Amino acid sequence: MKIYTYDVKKWNFPQLVSEALEVKNLLNLHKDLDNLYVPEEGIAGLGNDTHSFFHDKFYSKVRSGWEKFTEKYYYFIEENISPIFAEEQNLIYQTLPSFRIHYPNGKAITTKHFDGDENHQHPLGELNIFLPLTITYGTNSMWIESLPFLGDFQPLELQPGEFLLWNGNQCRHFNKINTTNISRVSFDFRVLPRQKYDKNYSAKTATTKKRFVVGEYYSELSGG
Numbered sequence: 001m002k003i004y005t006y007d008v009k010k011w012n013f014p015q016l017v018s019e020a021l022e023v024k025n026l027l028n029l030h031k032d033l034d035n036l037y038v039p040e041e042g043i044a045g046l047g048n049d050t051h052s053f054f055h056d057k058f059y060s061k062v063r064s065g066w067e068k069f070t071e072k073y074y075y076f077i078e079e080n081i082s083p084i085f086a087e088e089q090n091l092i093y094q095t096l097p098s099f100r101i102h103y104p105n106g107k108a109i110t111t112k113h114f115d116g117d118e119n120h121q122h123p124l125g126e127l128n129i130f131l132p133l134t135i136t137y138g139t140n141s142m143w144i145e146s147l148p149f150l151g152d153f154q155p156l157e158l159q160p161g162e163f164l165l166w167n168g169n170q171c172r173h174f175n176k177i178n179t180t181n182i183s184r185v186s187f188d189f190r191v192l193p194r195q196k197y198d199k200n201y202s203a204k205t206a207t208t209k210k211r212f213v214v215g216e217y218y219s220e221l222s223g224g
Contacts, residue, residue, distance in 0.1 A: 001144075001146060001164065001165070001166040001167070002164070003158065003162055003163070003164050004080070004084070004162070004163055004164075005161055005162055006076070006080050006161060006162075006163065007161070008160045008161035011072065011076050011080070013072070013131070013133055013160075013187065014026060014133040014134070014160050014185075016068065016069055016072070017058065017185065020057070020058060020061045020066070020069070021054050021057055021058060022057075023054075026133055026134050026183065026185045027134050027135075027182040027183055027185075028182070029054055029101060029103070029183040029185065030103045030104050030183050032054075033103070050100070050207070052101060052103070054101055055099060058099045059099065062096060073096070073097065074219075074221075077091070077093050077191070077221065078221055080163075081093070081129065081191060082221055084165065085191075085193060090194050090220050090221055090222070091191055091192075091193065091194065091221045092192040092193070092194060092197050092214065092218045092220050093189065093190070093191045093192070093218065093219060093220075093221065094190045094191070094217065094218060094219075095216075095217065095218060095219045096189075097187035097188065097189040098188050099185075099187060100185070100186045100187070100188060101183060101184070101185050102140050102141075102178050102183060102184035102185075102186075103178060103183050104140075104178050104179070104180060104181055104182065104183065105177060105178060105179075106177070106178060107176070107177060107178070108142070108175050108184065108186075109142075109173075109174065109175050110175075111174065112172055112173070113172065113173070113174070114148070114168065114169060114170055114171055114172045114173070115128070115168050115169045116169045116170055119206060120205075120206050121203035121204075121206070122169055122190065122203075122212065123169075123192065123196070123197075123198060123201050123203070123212050124169065124170075124196070125169070125192055125193060125196030125197075126168075126169045126190045126192050126196075127165060127166070127167060127168075127169065127190065127191055127192070128164075128165070128166055128167070128168030128169065128188060128189075128190055129163050129164065129165055129187075129188060129190070129191065130142065130156060130158070130163060130164040130166070130168075130186060130187075130188050131163040131164075131186060131187045131188065131189075132156075132158045132159060132160060132162070132163075132184065133160055133185040133186055133187065134159075134160065134182065134184055134185045134186070135158075135159045135160075135182075136155070136156055136158050136159070136186065137155060137157045137180075138155055138179075138180060139155070139176045139178050139179045139180060140178045140180045140182060140183070141156045141157065141158075141175075141184060142155070142156050142173050142174070142175060142186075143155050143173060143174055143175065143176065144156065144166065144168070144171055144172070144173040145171050145172050145173070146171070147171065148167070148170040148171050148172075149172065153174075168188075168190075169190075192218065194220075197214075197218075199214070201213065205217055
């Protein structure tokens with residue numbers, strides 16, 4: 001688990017997302033909602049915690065062919081993530097990042113879990129990147145443990161220009177009810193060293209039912 005920094009002016013994801021959602025300040029997203037979207041708690045909410053008005057607006061923009069964003073995302077991984085795996089060639093990565101919004105009085109994810117558990121079934125060897133588009137702290141953040149089942153849960157305290165690389169595949173994480181007065185907006189995505197990749201892995205994602213293979217859930221960098 002390690003925090004890295006990057007040039008947020010060059011990789012201006014907060015600005016791009018603000019423009020796509022047509023809002024001035026991501027911290028105040030909730031003020032533009034008529035009603036707070038509250039999915040069911042626990043496993044019942046799995047897959048339904050990314051369907052608020054602004055989630056749908058973001059994913060609709062991506063599906064429409066938002067090349068300005070998808071190209072920047074690809075080159076961000078190539079220039080900022082791939083060098084962390086210095087001897088790794090053709091890093092496998094999540095084709096598009098997961099988009100999270102943690103509204104005040106709500107949650108971004110509804111269940112405590114680890115990505116490799118029986119409900120999510122991500123392949124062993126995956127590593128997670130948490131990249132906030134707003135400041136994250138306290139109850140508006142994700143709470144994680146430092147080692148699998150150690151139980152030392154702490155909130156991530158980061159800001160735009162920082163990202164965390166960590167083992168969300170085996171370490172549990174969850175959200176608390178956001179009692180701050182701001183929305184937390186973030187990306188998270190997963191990378192997989194090439195030697196850990198199994199093209200015959202048969203499990204599918206819990207939400208979109210894509211297989212964990214290149215061409216579906218994953219893509220592959222064209223260079224090392």
